[in-house]
Amino acid sequence: MPLSTFSSNQRIRQNFPRPVWLRTWLLVMALVLVCLGGWESFWRMHGYIPTVEDDLGLWAAIRRQANQQEGESVALIGSSRIQLGLNPDVFARTTGVRPLMLAIDGNSPLPVLQNLAEDPKFSGLVICGLTPQWLAESKTSKRRAAKWIRKYRRQKWSSRLETQLSAGIQQLFVFRFPGLSPARVWRRLINNERLKKVYAPMRMDRYRSADYSRTDLSRLKEAREKRSRQLASTTISLAPEAFKERVEQVHRWVESIEHRGGQVVFIRMPSTGTIREIEEAAWPRHRYWDVFAARIHGLTIHFEDYAVLSSFPCPDGSHLDADGAILFSEALVKLFQDKKLLLGYALDSSDY
Incomplete structure (x- = not known):
């Protein structure tokens, strides 16, 4: 006769x-x-957003979209x-x-322009912001842009999914x-370093809206000017003949895009002071x-040549703020x- 009437299942339920x-x-x-809620609230109360x-993943996701809109x-x-x-x-609102x-x-x-020109699937409009430094510098291949272009095609599906999930959470x-x-x-507290607020937060579409009231503008401007002087003194510029060859190369890239029905416009964005x-x-x-604009096949726009583009101040000397970007974008689309640059797009002139 069993000493206990409890089954093994009952004993397991008692133990767990x-x-x-x-x-x-x-x-x-x-x-x-x-x-997490306390950590989030703490930083928001101190003005962080x-x-x-x-990163490569976010850029690559948008680069792939450029081939999916068929012209x-x-x-x-x-x-x-x-x-x-x-x-x-x-x-988007105006076009x-x-x-x-x-x-x-x-x-x-x-x-990036070369990558788009050599991609037979791309036949859209390229709006290229071009500074004199990028035109004149002798070496560009070792920079991040070249590395991202080489790697984005090899990005795995797991990495793509991780990018979307991570960016979605970061945005919130x-x-x-x-x-x-x-x-x-x-680490910053130990080293007695200031915690910096993000004055130009990035969205998932990689646009950055700048609010200079969120930073020490005088210190930022001083750092920008120091950096500009360093670049001016250390950048090795192309010799005249080599520069002409670069212009010819860019000209060929533009022609490649135009032969597929696309367009290219080059813009010298504002800088001040x-x-x-x-x-x-x-x-x-x-x-x-001026040498570049005279040779290139495609529209070139220097902000100083148009009254509607030349009056925007750059708070840090190099970039527009959020309000200036809105007005500048409206003026640029109107230009x-x-x-007649956007004949293939549904422009609504009533917005102006």
């Missing part, structure tokens, strides 16, 4: 009471959410002046086409910004931009309309 484990997991989850970290894609290439200065929302931000901070647009939550990770915050003076001294307009 489900309600206790469930309550434990719920408590852990609640504590995690409370900690969400921003997406720029109606608009690619914005250049550096941070395009990222901060040309508002995609304004462009009916949302542009794709392929500009890369601190990088020449020429490798401040605490996902790498600069506010506990390890980095602790000391930075404009440094750029003009290092790369005189008559020696570089495109006047020059």
Whole structure:
């Protein structure tokens, strides 16, 4: 006769009471959410806002879109002046086409232009922000743009999914910004370094809206001017004959895009004050931009040549702020309309 009437299943349920484990997991989850919520609230109370970290994955996702719109894609290439200065929302509202931000901070647009020119699937409009430095510098291949172009085609599906999930979360939550990770915050506190707010947060479409009230503008401007002087003194510029060959190469890229039904427009974005003076001294307009504009097949727009584009101040000397970007974008699209550049797009002139 058995000493106990309990079955083995009953003994297991006694040893592992489900309600206790469930309550434990719920408590852990609640504590995690409370900690994350407190961390998020702390930074928001101190004026921090969400921003997406720029990387190869995000750029590659937008680059692939340029081949999926069958002739109606608009690619914005250049550096941070395009990222901060040309508002995609304004462009979409006034043309009916949302542009794709392929500009890369601190990088020449020429490798991206070459990539688009050599891609038989691309036949859209390229708006290229071009500074005299990018025209004149002798080496561009070692920069980030060239590396991203080489790698984006080999990106795995797992990496693509990870990019979308990560960027989506970063766009919603401040605490996902790498600069506010506990390890980095602790390191800055130990080294007695200031925690910097993001004054030009990036969206998932890679546009950056600049609010200079969120930073020490005088210090930022001083740093910009120092950096510009360094670039002017260290950049090795092409000799006249080599520069002419570069212009011819760009000309061939433009022709390749045009032969497929596309268009290319080059824009010299605004710079002001000391930075404009440094750029003009290092790369005189008559020696570089004017030579380029006279030879290139395609529209070239220098902001100083148009009253509607030349009156916008750059708070840091190099970039427009968010309000300036809206007005500049509206004026630029209107200029495109006047020059019949966007005949294939649904422009609405009633917006002006």
